[in-house]
Amino acid sequence: MQSQTGFKLATSLDELREVVDKYKDTQGTTIPILQDIQEHFGYLPEEAVEWAADRLEIPRSKFYGVATFYSQFYLTPRGKNIVTVCSGTACHVKGSEKILNRLTRDLNLPEGQNTTDDMIFTLEKVNCVGACSIAPVVIINQKVNGKAAASKIALQVKKLGKEEDQA
Amino acid sequence: MSAKSIEIMVCMGTGGIAAGGDLVMDAFYSQLKAAGLEANVQKGCSAHKVGCRGLCAKDVLVDVIVDDNKATYEYIKEDMVERLIEEHIKGGKPVEEWLVKEDYHNFHDKQVKVVLADCGNIDPESIDAYIGVEGYKAQEKVFKNLAPTETIEIIKESGLRGRGGAGFPTGFKWELCFKNESDQKYIICNADEGDPGAFMDRSVIEGNPHSVIEGMAIGAFSFGASIGYVYIRAEYPLAVERLYLALDQARQKNFLGKNILGTGFDFDIKVKLGAGAFVCGEETALIASIEGERGMPRAKPPFPVNSGLWGKPTVINNVETLANIPAIIRNGAEWFASYGTEKSKGTKVFALTGKVKNSGLIEIPMGTTLRTIIFDIGGGIENDKKFKAVQTGGPSGGCITEDMLDLNVDFESLAKVGSIVGSGGMIVLDEDNCMVDVAKYFLQFTQSESCGKCVPCRIGTKRLLEILEKITIGEGTAEDLVRLEKLAKDVQSASLCGLGMTAPNPVLSTLKYFRDEYEAHLEGRCPAKACRQLLTYTIDAEACTGCGACKRACPTGAITGEKKKPHALDQELCVKCGACFDTCKFNSVGRE
Ligand SMILES: Cc1cc2nc3c(=O)[nH]c(=O)nc-3n(C[C@H](O)[C@H](O)[C@H](O)COP(=O)(O)O)c2cc1C
Ligand code: FES
Numbered sequence: 001m002q003s004q005t006g007f008k009l010a011t012s013l014d015e016l017r018e019v020v021d022k023y024k025d026t027q028g029t030t031i032p033i034l035q036d037i038q039e040h041f042g043y044l045p046e047e048a049v050e051w052a053a054d055r056l057e058i059p060r061s062k063f064y065g066v067a068t069f070y071s072q073f074y075l076t077p078r079g080k081n082i083v084t085v086c087s088g089t090a091c092h093v094k095g096s097e098k099i100l101n102r103l104t105r106d107l108n109l110p111e112g113q114n115t116t117d118d119m120i121f122t123l124e125k126v127n128c129v130g131a132c133s134i135a136p137v138v139i140i141n142q143k144v145n146g147k148a149a150a151s152k153i154a155l156q157v158k159k160l161g162k163e164e165d166q167a
Numbered sequence: 168m169s170a171k172s173i174e175i176m177v178c179m180g181t182g183g184i185a186a187g188g189d190l191v192m193d194a195f196y197s198q199l200k201a202a203g204l205e206a207n208v209q210k211g212c213s214a215h216k217v218g219c220r221g222l223c224a225k226d227v228l229v230d231v232i233v234d235d236n237k238a239t240y241e242y243i244k245e246d247m248v249e250r251l252i253e254e255h256i257k258g259g260k261p262v263e264e265w266l267v268k269e270d271y272h273n274f275h276d277k278q279v280k281v282v283l284a285d286c287g288n289i290d291p292e293s294i295d296a297y298i299g300v301e302g303y304k305a306q307e308k309v310f311k312n313l314a315p316t317e318t319i320e321i322i323k324e325s326g327l328r329g330r331g332g333a334g335f336p337t338g339f340k341w342e343l344c345f346k347n348e349s350d351q352k353y354i355i356c357n358a359d360e361g362d363p364g365a366f367m368d369r370s371v372i373e374g375n376p377h378s379v380i381e382g383m384a385i386g387a388f389s390f391g392a393s394i395g396y397v398y399i400r401a402e403y404p405l406a407v408e409r410l411y412l413a414l415d416q417a418r419q420k421n422f423l424g425k426n427i428l429g430t431g432f433d434f435d436i437k438v439k440l441g442a443g444a445f446v447c448g449e450e451t452a453l454i455a456s457i458e459g460e461r462g463m464p465r466a467k468p469p470f471p472v473n474s475g476l477w478g479k480p481t482v483i484n485n486v487e488t489l490a491n492i493p494a495i496i497r498n499g500a501e502w503f504a505s506y507g508t509e510k511s512k513g514t515k516v517f518a519l520t521g522k523v524k525n526s527g528l529i530e531i532p533m534g535t536t537l538r539t540i541i542f543d544i545g546g547g548i549e550n551d552k553k554f555k556a557v558q559t560g561g562p563s564g565g566c567i568t569e570d571m572l573d574l575n576v577d578f579e580s581l582a583k584v585g586s587i588v589g590s591g592g593m594i595v596l597d598e599d600n601c602m603v604d605v606a607k608y609f610l611q612f613t614q615s616e617s618c619g620k621c622v623p624c625r626i627g628t629k630r631l632l633e634i635l636e637k638i639t640i641g642e643g644t645a646e647d648l649v650r651l652e653k654l655a656k657d658v659q660s661a662s663l664c665g666l667g668m669t670a671p672n673p674v675l676s677t678l679k680y681f682r683d684e685y686e687a688h689l690e691g692r693c694p695a696k697a698c699r700q701l702l703t704y705t706i707d708a709e710a711c712t713g714c715g716a717c718k719r720a721c722p723t724g725a726i727t728g729e730k731k732k733p734h735a736l737d738q739e740l741c742v743k744c745g746a747c748f749d750t751c752k753f754n755s756v757g758r759e
Contacts, residue, residue: 027477030459031442035401069461069618070442072401089364089561089594090520092608101744105722127445127612130366130403131185132520133527134226144185151720151746 016040020052030058030066034073043074079115079122081160083140083153088128090135095150099138100125102150103157120164121157173204173256176230178287186226187244194248202252222274222527225267231255240265270546274525277544279506281514282367282490283530286374291409294416297377303422305496309385310430318389319345322492324500326512331357331448331485332563332589332665334511334578340482343472345390347480352392354383355476355483357453358399358406361445362561363612365592367516368486370528372399372406375490376413380436382489384422385496386482387434395436396476398453402443410438445562445616446666450483452618463618464664485590487516507533511577515588521558521595522549531576538572541595552597555695556680560589562609562616563669565676566602585676587669601697602681603688606674607635613670624667627658631674640700641691648685652678696758699743703759706747708733710755717747717756 019036023029033056037048044067053060067073085091085100103123107116115122131137134146138153140160145153177183177192222228225241231251232238238261240251247265255261289296297303309318323338344352356379360368372379383395399407414436417423425433439457446452447462454476456462475481491513495503504512511533517540520526524546531540537557541547548554556566559576565586567574574580578588596605614628634651637643655671655678662668678685687694693701706717706726711733718726718734725741728734736747748756 028439028457028459031456032440035440035442065461066459070444072443087363089362089558089592089608090518090526093521093594093596093600093605098745101742102722102746105742105744126402127361127363128366130360130369132364132366132518133222134185135520135526137185146185149749150744151750154722 016048016052017055020055024056029056030063031070034063034067038073043077046075076115077119079119080164081121081141083121083123083138083157084129085123085125086127086129086131086135086137086139087125088132088135090128090132091137094135096125096136099136099148099150099153102154106154106157120161172232172234173199174230174232175199176232178226178228183226183228188227190245191227191229191243191248194245195252198248198252199256202257204252204256222271222525225271225525228267231261233259239267239271241267241271270525273546274527274529274544277535277539278530279514279532280530281494281503281506282371282378282487282516283374283528284494285378286370289375291374291376292412294377294413294420297375301497302377302493303381303420305493306381306384306388306422307428309496310388310428310432315345315389315391318385318496321500322495325495325503326500326507326510327488327491327495327503328511328578329485330487330491330515330590331483332560332587334588337484337488340472340484341386341390343470344392344480344482347473349480351394351477351479352390353476353479353481354387354390354392354395355450355453355457355481356383356395356397356486356489357448357450357483358397358403358486359441359448359453360400360403360486360590361448361616362563362590362592363445364520364561364594365518365590367518367528367591369400369403369406371486371490371516372403372410376406376410377417378490378493379486380413380417380423382484382492383436384427384434385492386484386489388427388432390482392482393433393435395434396439396457397436398439398441398447398457400443401440407438407440414438444618445612446618446664449664449666452664453483454481461618463620464666466663487591508575508577508579510579511588515576515591517576517591517593519545519593519595521593522552522597522600523547523595524549533577534575536573536575537567540576540593541572545595548595548597552599555596555598555600556602558586558594558596558605558673559592560587560672561592562613563587563665563672564589564592565672566596566605566680568680585672585679587672599695599697601639601693601695602677602684603635603639603693604695604697606677607632607639609673610635610670613666617666617670621661621663621667623658623661624663624670627654627662628667628670630654631658631671635674638685638688639693639698641688641698643685643689645689648678648682648689699745702743702745703738704736704741704743704745704748705757705759706734706736707755707757708735710753712753712755714753716750716752720746720750722746 023033038044049063050060053063087096107121136148138145138148175195177188179188227243229240229243285300319341327337328334358368423435444462447456449464450471452462452464471481507513514530514532516530519529556568558566581588610632614632617624617628619625634647655674659671713731723740723742725737726734748758
């Protein structure tokens with residue numbers, strides 16, 4: 001994993017330099033920079049964050065302080081397929097927890113872990129995606145599924161897993 | 168084909184798209200083209216996430232307008248388009264059975280739309296569409312004909328109060344900022360919309376972004392801000408996209424930028440993407456976040472109007488507050504104040520969701536009763552279950568019970584019964600919802616969103632949550648209830664910011680109105696049958712037909728049995744997920 005990110009970083013340093021340099025000399029840039037880095041890598045690799053901090057002469061600790069504060073930032077790589085279960089109020093009162101429990105079990109995710117060991121799936125919950133009238137909502141790879149039933153969603157995820165196996 | 172004009176409007180909000188709105192749109196495009204019909208297919212609906220007209224539970228909603236005769240269809244899928252074209256557009260006869268029904272009209276009849284007036288009617292991606300409905304007229308009036316103090320006076324007289332939660336009078340906020348001398352002032356639009364059951368701000372930006380921009384420009388001009396920010400959740404990609412587009416269009420037409428409308432006044436708006444933290448909706452935390460820091464609130468005073476972004480005077484207003492501004496300027500303070508109650512003027516947008524039939528986005532005059540909202544507009548409870556409570560104000564709010572349904576919805580009345588208007592989430596609960604679970608849900612939310620700066624909130628919410636968890640698994644004691652109540656009050660009074668101060672509200676209000684449910688949990692019972700650990704599932708051998716549905720649904724293999732013979736459930740293996748209960752068509756799975 002380590003060398004892989006190092007490699008990735010090296011091949012795209014030029015692009016990253018561009019990303020970072022456009023923020024030089026402007027105020028309040030920590031969050032947009034992290035957002036850009038994450039957009040690029042899919043998460044925040046340590047090397048990239050530290051490299052950017054050094055280049056902009058902002059303390060590394062500040063970057064980490066910010067990165068750990070906001071739920072949008074991921075410090076570890078994420079799975080190939082992202083399954084997002086809405087846990088907003090409307091979805092909760094319509095049974096989103098059942099869906100979450102079911103998927104957690106189906107994907108064999110131990111407590112505190114949300115990406116499968118084979119990196120095929122990341123299961124996450126978010127607060128309200130703003131489609132409450134079709135609650136409960138599950139987003140599978142950016143496709144919004146409204147009025148979702150646990151069994152149907154489980155089936156979809158299973159199918160995705162099978163496709164990955166064959167690929 | 169004799170029709171002179173054909174117009175199709177497809178609801179393309181998040182809700183509409185999820186229901187297949189883009190597929191329907193494509194079907195119309197290709198089939199109308201193939202048939203050689205001239206038509207104007209547009210993304211007519213805007214408040215869309217919720218579906219354009221607010222009723223996105225019925226998506227995909229489609230308007231077919233032939234020569235100014237409009238028919239609205241519900242639940243449209245792409246394979247239905249062909250028949251709509253054949254029978255309605257070519258044949259001139261609307262497809263009766265797909266038309267919206269009475270409840271669609273009931274949903275709209277009792278609403279009064281100010282903020283949402285054009286959401287769902289105009290293409291949000293076209294500035295000309297906005298200008299076509301008097302858009303930017305108010306800005307012109309303010310910039311060319313009114314002195315700043317006159318504008319502020321109009322807003323004060325209208326009685327508009329902030330829609331972001333606290334209800335602070337907007338005109339006064341602007342005046343305070345106006346009176347502060349400074350080389351630089353800012354206006355910030357708060358589009359963080361952190362309440363996890365609310366989506367009106369998103370709808371407004373997705374459906375009518377220019378109204379918010381115009382409101383900001385009017386504010387900026389009147390108290391002298393040259394830079395504005397919209398702080399918007401990154402989780403709202405469609406809103407962000409439309410906002411950027413609208414800003415570009417407004418710049419091109421010189422409603423933003425340098426020397427706006429020849430007045431010599433410069434003003435532009437930047438967009439800041441929030442990174443997912445509820446507390447950043449709080450104004451001082453939001454400012455810290457724009458400055459690139461961890462989004463932690465600080466003690467007030469000083470208030471942002473005195474020392475805000477980078478220490479400069481700053482007005483922060485909610486999206487809906489700002490979207491009201493152009494209408495007030497256009498129609499006058501008196502017109503606005505003619506809606507609502509004595510102290511709460513105008514209309515308010517609510518996200519009516521949960522166990523209600525017509526769930527969606529609604530806008531009503533302040534002072535409308537809950538009964539009207541839930542039973543007339545909302546059409547009553549889904550599946551004709553029994554109404555239990557309505558939760559307003561999200562994690563900072565409380566529950567309102569059946570005997571209070573005739574309460575007027577306004578800032579004062581809701582506060583009196585221990586809830587708040589808040590940002591406008593309104594979640595209807597039925598007999599299947601456990602109130603202890605609802606309280607636990609909100610506590611989980613606030614506990615994980617606590618920024619950790621002050622101890623009462625950081626530790627207090629954690630302890631509260633622990634007690635609630637203990638109760639929902641049936642291990643709570645009578646002392647726990649006493650401790651819960653006392654601690655809730657302590658957290659309320661000792662926390663630094665609004666998050667901690669209001670976090671205990673859901674607990675206190677459920678304790679007040681549903682104490683019996685808490686007590687039942689102490690005896691190991693969940694009356695609503697919602698708390699997993701307190702339930703036991705069984706199969707009634709008499710009623711079981713052996714169809715095998717539950718066996719297939721069971722994720723742990725706890726159910727066994729031969730086909731057409733009664734099945735059995737192994738309690739050891741059962742994880743109480745309820746899949747069998749939900750699948751059984753013969754009511755033979757029991758739950759106690
Ligand atoms: C924890 C917390 C979260 C808040 N979240 C929001 C929010 O998401 N949107 C919002 O407009 N105001 C929110 N507020 C209120 C803001 O601090 C502020 O009062 C509001 O944006 C002012 O605008 P208004 O006067 O137009 O209502 C929140 C307050 C607290 C304490
Ligand atoms: S609560 Fe899930 S979409 Fe709003």
